[in-house]
Amino acid sequence: MSNAPKTVLCIHDLPGFGRAGLSVIVPVLSALGAQAVAVPTAVLSTHTGGLGTPAKLANPGYGPAALEHYRRLGLRFDCIYSGYLADASQAKLVEQAMDLWPDALTVVDPVMGDHGRMYRGLAPEMVPAMYTLCSRASLILPNTTEAALLLGDPMPGVTGEAELHTAQAQAQRLTRICPRVLITGVAAGRGIACVGADRATGESLVRTPMVPKSFHGTGDIFGAVLVGRLLQGNVLPAAAQAAAVFVADCLKATPDEADERLGVWLESVLPQLMQNPE
Template identity: 85%
Template sequence: MSNAPKTVLCIHDLPGFGRAGLSVVIPVLSALGMQAVALPTAVLSSHTGGLGTPAKLSNPAYGPAALEHYKRLGLRFDCIYSGYLADPGQARLVEQAIDLWPDALAVVDPVMGDHGRMYRGLAPEMVPALYTLCSRASLILPNATEASLLLGDPMPGVTGESALSLAASQARRLTRICPQVLITGVPAGRGIACVGADRSGGEETVRTPMVPKTFHGTGDIFGAVMVGRLLQGNVVQAAAQAAAVFVADCLKATPDEADERLGVWLENVLPRLMQAGS
């Protein structure tokens, strides 16, 4: 049916507790009118950011079997959206999905690190694996640390206009890997910026005021809003602006004394996505 919801294959981890991964991606996409099909890379009792060692359910055979099942069912995906991947094999799983649905928009958030270092528990082999995956994507959403890892650059240690200039240069260089790049979370004075580039030579910078809070899962929320707005027909710059504003709204709705490990209080903010409409 022509008015059927757009369908997104979401390849992320699923934490039971702590707002991150599929636990935020699915409600955000649903609020934006999308059908989210979850393909968990692992099922965790909580996310891995400071809540102790989670119980983990992981079956390497599940992902390929799920993709084959979806193919047999004749499913059509408008977008393939991947986030945190625990090992190089999971990066190859996303590539398999791209092979099976080559017409889908492929959005890759190459989750590897932040604040100048790789996340604990990720092997160095993740860098070349995600480099290869990014080369298959339509759009990649690295932060400044991940952009440096993909390019083999020294970790960024600059802020303000210098950080924006560096991100713009890195975004242009990353278009050699992927046709559309958006570097997220770039510090820009009293604000935060996303800096993008594409192979046609286009560049864009989206700035939003800085909300001085840091919570787990905001990158997943940003990416999900980006995907939903893109599928609604927005250009990258407009989708990024909408995603940045929504994340800022979630941060503002979360009390200062809230535990940052548990993520932002997005539940009461989700209706704003439906009100904004397509």
Template identity: 50%
Template structure:
């Protein structure tokens, strides 16, 4: 049973998109309900995410982020984990690297949000992709999707995303451990299933039935649950299995006629992530 203790502090260096259920609007409630204390450090403010909701209003938060790090340092704040996501400029990658430098004992988790569907996101040229790759070398765990994994390994991201065998998935995750100590590759097409593969401890593959719908923010949901699970002391394979299962449940819970641009309806399912407490 769960024993109450001081919550683990997670410095969350991600963008904050107002509408669309992604990034910090997903990560903060998930980590909080899992018993951690999330500390949001927004890299950029957006009115919506960038996946089909028009041209969002934007505000770069690099200067704020540097001032916030200095303030936290002066307070003696010691995060147990630093979890990074979308970093839309080399300056913001440097901000995340500075956080890693200030708190070397923290668990460092990098979701290298820079590409999907066989191509980089807008604004991610070779220099920025290389900078994200360097940040991954400082991480304890990286969480790329298939396209991002190929970019990190210097492969052509536009290679056909046909079905991946279990051995191919394990080989891909294994090669990524040359960058970071542990790696989980997400969104792997595996016939009737979609899977993730991990390496760095005992290699593993997790598979769930492929859903015929795609939503923004599911990668953030996955990464937040993996982070919260690891901070509870779970092994990486169990954390990835729990995360993949919850994402599948959230997709199933979202009505068929819901606007997919607005993300999965995960909020009613959050109690399932809460730790069990003794009466």
């Protein structure tokens, strides 16, 4: 059916409480008219950012079995979108999906660290595994820390316009690995920038207002809106702008006194995605 919803295979973690991972990606994609098919890399009682040690449900055989089931069903995916991977072996799971659905748009958020350090619980072998995965993607969405890890650079310690210049250089160098790159969450004066580079056409820059607090899960919301808008036919800079605006609107809807560990209050803002289909 030509008018059937686009279908996205979402390979991310699923936290029960705390708006992050699949708990925000699935509703955002649904609001944008895409069918999200979730393959959890880990099922957690909460996300891992300051809410104590979560209960964890992990079955290493689930992911490959799920993909094989989808293959037997004859499913077709328009996009494969991956994020947090619990260990390096799960990069092979995403590559397996790429092999099964070679025509899909492949978007990899190489979740490995932030603020100049790797996330706790990730082993060093995650870096080469993620490098290999990124080399097979259509588009990657690292932050400056993850870009440095992929490039083998020292961890970033600069902020402001210096961070912007660093990100622009990182994005250009990363196009040697992946044809399209969008570095997210870059400090740029009084704003936040997304710095893009395209192996074929050059770079793009999207600036958004600086926000005083950093909430968990906003990167997942940004990525989901970006993917949804790309599937609607938007070019990358326009999709990135739409994603940044939606995250900013979620932040505006979240009270100043809200606990940033619990994520932004996106529930009241989701209807905007349905009201503005393109």
